[in-house]
Amino acid sequence: MVSEPHVETLALREQFDTAAQQKDASSLGMWIFLVTEVMFFGGMFLAYTVYRNMYPAVFGAASRSLNATLGAINTAVLLCSSFTMVLAVRAGQLGRRKVVIIFLVLTLILGMVFLGVKAFEWNEKFQEHHVPGPAFHLEGTPQQGEAQLFFSLYFAMTGLHALHMVIGAGLLALLIYQTYKGRFSAAYYTPIDMIGLYWHFVDIVWIYLFPLLYLIDRHGVKP
Amino acid sequence: MTGHIDSVKTYTTVWIALLILTAVTTTVAYVDLGPLNVVVALTIAAVKMLLVTLFFMHVRHSTKLTKLVISGATLWLAILIVLTLADYISRGWL
Amino acid sequence: MITAAVEEQQNYLNAGYGLKSWLLTKDHKRIALLYLATITFFFFIGGVFATLIRIELLSPHGNLVSSDTYNKLFTMHGVVMIFFFLIPSIPATLGNFFLPMMIGARDLAFPKLNLLSWYLLVIGGLFAIFAMVAGGVDTGWTFYTPYSTTYSNTWVVATALGIFIAGFSSILTGLNFIVTVHRMRAPGMTWFRMPLFVWAHYATAIIQVLGTPVLAVTIVLVAAERLLHLGIFDPARGGDPVLFQHLFWFYSHPAVYIMILPAMGVLSELVSVFSRKRIFGYSVVAFSSVAIAVLGFLVWGHHLFVSGMSLYAGMVFSFLSYFVAIPSAIKVFNWTATLYKGSISYATPMLYAFGFIGLFTIGGLTGLFVACLGIDVHVTDTYFVVAHFHYIMVGGAIMAYLGGLHYWWPKMTGRMYPEGWAKLSALVIFVGFNLTFFPQFILGYLGMPRRYHVYPDEFQVLHVLSTAGASVLAVGYMLPIVYFAWSLRYGKLAGSNPWKATGLEWTTASPPPPHNFDQIPVVTHEAYDYSAVIDEEVPVG
The missing domain is CATH 1.20.58 (Methane Monooxygenase Hydroxylase; Chain G, domain 1)
Incomplete structure (x- = not known):
């Protein structure tokens, strides 16, 4: 065989010619993956839009039963985690290994706080019988079925969002380990960059979920 | 970038x-x-x-390509929502 | 094995031996062969269901299987053929093998992801097979709610999970292709020098990436409704089953183009090579692929004409549906114009190409019938629709797939298939196909509904004809398996370019070396330039 397969490194896999080409490819691949995520959540946002237009009053009443303060706090927590994430990426660009680890750990902790608050909220729903199913009951509206529709969407959307958070947390843990092992440098930090993109995307989903689920009809027309 | x-x-x-x-x-x-x-x-x-x-x-x-990818996602999400709502909004018309 | 060369060249097949060298390979060519084996397996499973359906329909009284079993048969035929055969068929085998080679790349951008895609298809397939063995599923491949969520007591969730996982396989393949086309082209390989096969796969990849996630979330919501009592499509709680249909067809209509666009890509290659002419209107054909991908997302509502969707939306969707006919017709016209004054040879791949053009035209034109709101109300859920989409998917996609497989077989294996047998099988498939599905147009127009196994006696003649055709078709599909296997050992050595074709894949050895090219090629001329290929003739090894 005449070909000279160049020595494979993390920054330059054998199918690429240059490290820049590989970085561009990873970045494009990640963005396309995020496009698929947009469409995935998009299906649920569509269902939400349709039903909210069909049953505005019930959706208002059901939304008011959510804890907006916790929702706002969680939004802030997630935005902070995006901030620490971007600082981790920045430290990665500069090749500061310890700083990367510190900010990744902070991001992971904030992610866990978010999930903890979320778990607390879900637990409340179980106690208040706000979980769709035979035992469902929401005070203040005769339309119990339609109220279940709201909570079905609430659980589907926040549930799949939380699942993405859990996956993100797993990826962060892996990144922390790899950074600790010294796999990244200023010349090669693509995984930190890519998982950063993922984390910010999950943040953006919540940026929409918060007002759409928690803040409908807060000014309280009539129950 | x-x-x-x-x-x-x-x-x-x-x-x-x-x-x-x-x-x-x-x-x-x-x-x-x-x-x-x-x-x-x-x-x-x-x-x-x-x-x-x-x-x-x-x-x-x-790069422009990344921006194009993002615009594409936005456009397709809009297609999904707008064309479906075209059904729901016009259901009462007849 | 005796070879003409003094020393056997290293190629992707002899680069490693043993199960591990295949199951852990990152070589796109080996992964393509893994896919080839997998989808062939699923094709025959789907074929078994089809056979049982056709045998059952020989008699109008439904005396072979019970109604419940019949429901399961057509459901599993659809699920297997669509999600585990047609969706991966051309992109995952021929696309996987040749897309990197055609643009002069050593591999796809993400080889490990490519292998993962195959594993996902296999795992998804295992879930589907589990569901079949455990008792089957009877919702129809469309999983319409509320039947699939509330009433069916078959293995809906296992099947849905299988489709969900296989969907990821499709998404990752699409992602890989897009990045590869953007980032891995050889020096000089500009966008308008790419073979049309690559353009078609690029357009397909766009659909896979944008459409499949919507199916994924829809399936998740159906499963959540069955398992967790969520009620997003539950009419008892104010949910709207038609919303399911919107979400489902937002993917599943474009999915038709996931099946047919790569077939059109194959066709462009075949028509050009075997008439030895540049494709007429290259750039128009290239853009028509992208146009089909885009327009394909604007027409899904034509599946909902009689489902309770608003009449106004129906008119909009009907109108938009006609637009897809434009880029499709452009392709057919341009292939025909390419044939004009070409030096046409009638090798097997070209016979399949001719078959495709005729059958796709019939399938496409009857598509206009069913896109028309008024006519569709009459023929919805009849055999007319069944015949229409089989003309597209079997007469179109599978014909092109087989044509492409014959065309590239020498490159993939280094051996020629036996031309006489191949021609015979192409003929048998063409005859069998038409005998199977043409009577179904008539049946449908007379009012025979789909998914029924008991029918009025006067339809029996046409059903018997259709079943007779299906047996001919089955023979036609068996033949290639036999002679392809035979050719692996006894076929003539192919040489690097047996068709005197253009395209970078023909400039390297057959079978290709592990990294495709000994040296990354530099492209200096456009695709389908047959004056260049004579000069650059590679001596047959």
Whole structure:
């Protein structure tokens, strides 16, 4: 065989010619993956839009039963985690290994706080019988079925969002380990960059979920 | 995007702006603006999304192709929602 | 094995031996062969269901299987053929093998992801097979709610999970292709020098990436409704089953183009090579692929004409549906124009190409019938629709797939298939196909509904004809398996370019070396330039 397969490194896999080409490819691949995520959540946002237009009053009443303060706090927590994430990426660009680890750990902790608050909220729903199913009951509206529709969407959307958070947390843990092992440098930090993109995307989903689920009809027309 | 490093100050400013916007959207929700409540909430969400994508996700430094990919996603989401709503909105017309 | 060369060249097949060298390979060519084996397996499973359906329909009284079993048969035929055969068929085998080679790349951008895609298809397939063995599923491949969520007591969730996982396989393949086309082209390989096969796969990849996630979330919501009592499509709680249909067809209509666009890509290659002419209107054909991908997302509502969707939306969707006919017709016209004054040879791949053009035209034109709101109300859920989409998917996609497989077989294996047998099988498939599905147009127009196994006596003649055709078709599909296997050992050595074709894949050895090219080629001229290929003739090894 005449070909000279160049020595494979993390920054330059054998199918690429240059490290820049590989970085561009990873970045494009990640963005396309995020496009698929947009469409995935998009299906649920569509269902939400349709039903909210069909049953505005019930959706208002059901939304008011959510804890907006916790929702706002969680939004802030997630935005902070995006901030620490971007600082981790920045430290990665500069090749500061310890700083990367510190900010990744902070991001992971904030992610866990978010999930903890979320778990607390879900637990409340179980106690208040706000979980769709035979035992469902929401005070203040005769339309119990339609109220279940709201909570079905609430659980589907926040549930799949939380699942993405859990996956993100797993990826962060892996990144922390790899950074600790010294796999990244200023010349090669693509995984930190890519998982950063993922984390910010999950943040953006919540940026929409918060007002759409928690803040409908807060000014309280009539129950 | 290759090699462009933003300052910590830029990131901090964006972060604070995001927190302020969260406080604003939560507060405004308790004021009765009629149908404008939804508009305000979604506008603020869109601004927050733009801040995160442009600054935290470095889209303002990224290639045209990345911007095209993002526009494509937005357009397709719009197709999904608009054409489906075309059905729901016009159902009562006949 | 005796070879003409003094020393056997290293190629992707002899680069490693043993199960591990295949199951852990990152070589796109080996992964393509893994896919080839997998989808062939699923094709025959789907074929078994089809056979049982056709045998059952010999008699109008439904005396072979019970109604419940019949429901399961057509459901599993659809699920297997669509999600585990047609969706991966051309992109995952021929696309996987040749897309990197055609643009002069050593591999796809993400080889490990490519292998993962195959594993996902296999795992998804295992879930589907489990569901079949455990008792089957009877919702129809469309999983319409509320039947699939509330009433069916078959293995809906296992099947849905299988489709969900296989969907990821499709998404990752699409992602890989897009990045590869953007980032891995050889020096000089500009966008408008790419073979049309690559353009078609690029357009397909766009659909896979944008459409499949919507199916994924829809399936998740159906499963959540069955398992967790969520009620997003539950009419008892104010949910709207039609919303399910919107979400489902937002993917599943474009999915038709996932099946047919790569077939059109194959066709462009075949028509050009075997008439030895540049494709007429290259750039128009290239853009028509992208146009089909985009327009394909604007028409899904034509599946909902009689489902309770608003009449106004129906008119909009009907109108938009006609637009897809434009880029499709452009392709057919341009292939025909390419044939004009070409030096046409009638090798097996070209016979399949001719078959495709005729059958796709019939399938496409009857598509206009069913896109028309008024006519569709009459023929919805009849055999007319069944015949229409089989003309597209079997007469179109599978014909092109087989044509492409014959065309590239020498490159993939280094051996020629036996031309006489191959021609015979192409003929048998063409005859069998038409005998199977043409009577179904008539049946449908007379009012025979789909998914029924008991029918009025006067339809029996046409059903018997259709079943007779299906047996001919089955023979036609068996033949290639036999002679392809035979050719692996006894076929003539192919040489690097047996068709005197253009395209970078023909400039390297057959079978290709592990990294495709000994040296990354530099492209200096456009695709389908047959004056260049004579000069650059590679001596047959």
